[in-house]
Amino acid sequence: MAPSPTSPRYNWSLEEVEALFALPLNDLLFKAHSIHRENFDPNAVQVSTLLSIKTGACPEDCKYCPQSGHYNTGLAKEQLMEVQKVLQQAKAAKDTGASRFCMGAAWKSPSKKDFPAVLEMVKGVKSLGLETCMTLGMLDKDQAKELSSAGLDYYNHNLDTSPEYYDQIITTRSYQDRLDTLSHVRDAGMKICSGGILGMGEQETDRAKMLIQLSRLAPHPESVPINMLVKVEGTPMDQVEDLDPIDFVRTIAVARIMMPESHVRLSAGREEMSDEMQAMTFFAGANSIFYGERLLTTANPQADKDRQLFSRLGIHPERREAPVDEATHEAALKEAITEQKNGEMFYDASQTNLSEAGRERKPCGLVV
Numbered sequence: 001m002a003p004s005p006t007s008p009r010y011n012w013s014l015e016e017v018e019a020l021f022a023l024p025l026n027d028l029l030f031k032a033h034s035i036h037r038e039n040f041d042p043n044a045v046q047v048s049t050l051l052s053i054k055t056g057a058c059p060e061d062c063k064y065c066p067q068s069g070h071y072n073t074g075l076a077k078e079q080l081m082e083v084q085k086v087l088q089q090a091k092a093a094k095d096t097g098a099s100r101f102c103m104g105a106a107w108k109s110p111s112k113k114d115f116p117a118v119l120e121m122v123k124g125v126k127s128l129g130l131e132t133c134m135t136l137g138m139l140d141k142d143q144a145k146e147l148s149s150a151g152l153d154y155y156n157h158n159l160d161t162s163p164e165y166y167d168q169i170i171t172t173r174s175y176q177d178r179l180d181t182l183s184h185v186r187d188a189g190m191k192i193c194s195g196g197i198l199g200m201g202e203q204e205t206d207r208a209k210m211l212i213q214l215s216r217l218a219p220h221p222e223s224v225p226i227n228m229l230v231k232v233e234g235t236p237m238d239q240v241e242d243l244d245p246i247d248f249v250r251t252i253a254v255a256r257i258m259m260p261e262s263h264v265r266l267s268a269g270r271e272e273m274s275d276e277m278q279a280m281t282f283f284a285g286a287n288s289i290f291y292g293e294r295l296l297t298t299a300n301p302q303a304d305k306d307r308q309l310f311s312r313l314g315i316h317p318e319r320r321e322a323p324v325d326e327a328t329h330e331a332a333l334k335e336a337i338t339e340q341k342n343g344e345m346f347y348d349a350s351q352t353n354l355s356e357a358g359r360e361r362k363p364c365g366l367v368v
């Protein structure tokens with residue numbers, strides 16, 4: 001039997017994908033939106049919240065990233081955050097409507113010393129009834145298995161760009177390293193979050209080739225973040241030419257067509273997009289965002305802005321299938337915090353001089 005037009009495919013050719021990019025915009029949007037409607041509630045957007053659990057001093061040289069130790073961007077370096085604080089932030093995120101809590105660390109890969117604390121974070125956040133996601137750099141097979149056993153639902157590891165353009169962006173880890181990590185994540189039974197960054201001086205054909213790489217992962221990544229470069233002074237990319245916003249929307253639409261069952265996420269760079277552009281990307285098939293930039297219980301202006309936008313567009317946050325009730329959440333949080341205080345993992349940040357300001361930054365150059 002011939003596959004239906006929207007069945008996931010893993011064999012897109014460059015010719016086919018370039019033909020999608022070349023469609024008149026209205027035709028492309030119509031096609032993408034039709035496929036989107038067949039697979040998702042068109043008015044639901046999945047909402048995640050992100051916390052940087054270890055900021056700066058990364059040994060990798062990703063040219064877009066203010067957290068790379070190779071560039072002087074004035075970013076405060078911070079040690080791994082204490083487990084208790086992570087759990088408090090997770091609870092705050094849940095209270096602001098997040099269904100998934102993403103934790104990111106600026107590492108080449110997790111060290112033996114820090115890994116037990118990371119596992120405790122996963123268990124604690126999971127016990128609050130949130131989906132868990134982490135981005136910690138490269139993983140080996142055993143690390144992937146341990147994270148999966150601790151309850152990690154998603155692992156983020158982006159391909160960033162096409163294999164051909166990749167060495168213009170990063171030289172300290174290879175494209176194959178990235179594919180290997182994704183393979184370990186999948187083999188360990190976790191869901192994959194993987195996408196890339198647009199506006200780094202790449203050509204349209206690089207965007208097409210990056211999407212082809214993502215679409216060759218079988219099954220497709222459950223989450224595909226499409227980032228717009230955030231130019232940060234001090235990084236080699238701070239002067240790169242702006243990407244045409246229409247080209248960004250086109251890429252979202254092509255991603256939706258190629259990976260019809262994946263959540264396509266508007267990620268870094270969203271704060272710089274107009275409401276109208278965001279509305280267009282939702283129509284083109286984007287259905288996941290990070291909600292606000294701060295996870296504190298105090299006012300969250302970005303989250304308020306997002307709520308207003310959702311209201312104006314008639315969009316609602318996608319709901320989890322099996323929500324955990326409030327009392328269970330509270331009990332789990334208290335228990336997790338008590339356990340942490342009594343355990344070896346508890347680390348009292350009040351005894352350090354770590355800057356809290358850096359915690360507001362997203363990990364991996366704002367690109368999960």
Ligand code: SF4
Binds near residue numbers: 058061067106
């Ligand atoms: S993008 Fe991630 S791996 Fe690359 S320098 Fe930034 S923190 Fe390190």
